[in-house]
Amino acid sequence: VALEETGLRLTGGKRWIVNATIADYAVVLARHRPGPHFTSFTQVLVPTCAPAVQAEPASTVLLAGSRVGHLRFSGVRLGRDHIIGRTGQGLAAFADQAATERMAGALWANALARRVLTGTYQHLTRRILGGRPLWDNDAVRQRFAGSLLEQQRLQALCRQPCPPGASRSRQLLGGMLVKAAAATSLEAILAGCAQLAGAEGFRDDGIQLLRAEAAMFGIAGGTTETMLAGLADHADDLLGAP
Numbered sequence: 001v002a003l004e005e006t007g008l009r010l011t012g013g014k015r016w017i018v019n020a021t022i023a024d025y026a027v028v029l030a031r032h033r034p035g036p037h038f039t040s041f042t043q044v045l046v047p048t049c050a051p052a053v054q055a056e057p058a059s060t061v062l063l064a065g066s067r068v069g070h071l072r073f074s075g076v077r078l079g080r081d082h083i084i085g086r087t088g089q090g091l092a093a094f095a096d097q098a099a100t101e102r103m104a105g106a107l108w109a110n111a112l113a114r115r116v117l118t119g120t121y122q123h124l125t126r127r128i129l130g131g132r133p134l135w136d137n138d139a140v141r142q143r144f145a146g147s148l149l150e151q152q153r154l155q156a157l158c159r160q161p162c163p164p165g166a167s168r169s170r171q172l173l174g175g176m177l178v179k180a181a182a183a184t185s186l187e188a189i190l191a192g193c194a195q196l197a198g199a200e201g202f203r204d205d206g207i208q209l210l211r212a213e214a215a216m217f218g219i220a221g222g223t224t225e226t227m228l229a230g231l232a233d234h235a236d237d238l239l240g241a242p
């Protein structure tokens with residue numbers, strides 16, 4: 001974003017944005033000066049009806065209804081009243097918002113995991129093979145219990161992602177922790193339950209499609225690898241080293 005005396009000019013774009021094709025406004029985290037320093041970024045509120053804003057739907061058979069798409073800003077001119085907060089405070093504000101979003105995402109992943117496990121449990125108790133419910137098979141129960149353990153771990157972490165009264169930076173770390181945990185646990189849980197669904201998992205509304213869509217928990221809002229890199233950076237905090 002170029003900050004001018006009477007206004008601003010925004011050039012650039014971002015691909016894969018939820019609600020891109022129906023949103024009235026986009027909150028844009030834009031660089032106002034070169035360099036990686038965290039004060040080099042400013043948030044701008046952009047009306048998507050402004051001239052030089054283009055929204056294009058993403059080409060995907062997944063995530064129906066998410067209106068996911070790509071936004072392009074080709075020299076969008078706006079008044080300085082479209083700057084959110086103070087110039088240079090964009091990344092700090094973004095980090096605060098991201099921590100809340102990551103917590104919400106983890107709660108969503110946990111609810112999804114619980115729903116899938118409940119459905120899988122019902123399926124296993126009703127599906128009869130060799131005259132007995134699948135649920136009576138020890139190997140099946142072990143596989144199911146492994147997924148249940150992952151979900152219970154995620155649930156426990158969601159209840160307390162950081163110690164009570166933790167500092168702001170520790171809360172940000174808690175956000176990274178729950179996001180990485182949600183993505184990896186959900187992936188393992190859905191893989192386990194998809195296998196136990198057998199061929200039924202490939203129906204139009206089956207778990208195999210859900211599994212592909214749920215992979216977004218490890219990508220959208222920051223990849224799992226990025227979260228793990230953040231956790232490694234703060235290993236001392238997490239381990240409680242002096």
Ligand SMILES: Cc1cc2nc3c(=O)[nH]c(=O)nc-3n(C[C@H](O)[C@H](O)[C@H](O)COP(=O)(O)OP(=O)(O)OC[C@H]3O[C@@H](n4cnc5c(N)ncnc54)[C@H](O)[C@@H]3O)c2cc1C
Binds near residue numbers: 017
């Ligand atoms: C469904 C969906 C919705 C989205 N919604 C939004 C939205 O509303 N707003 C928004 O701003 N963005 C949104 N995004 C974009 C999302 O934030 C990016 O896709 C994400 O940050 C990853 O960037 P990328 O796709 O460019 O992957 P890349 O950066 O190209 O990474 C590709 C892969 O490379 C590997 N990798 C990357 N970096 C590292 C690293 N540091 N260490 C190790 N491995 C690494 C990982 O395996 C990673 O998955 C959405 C994406 C999806 C899929």
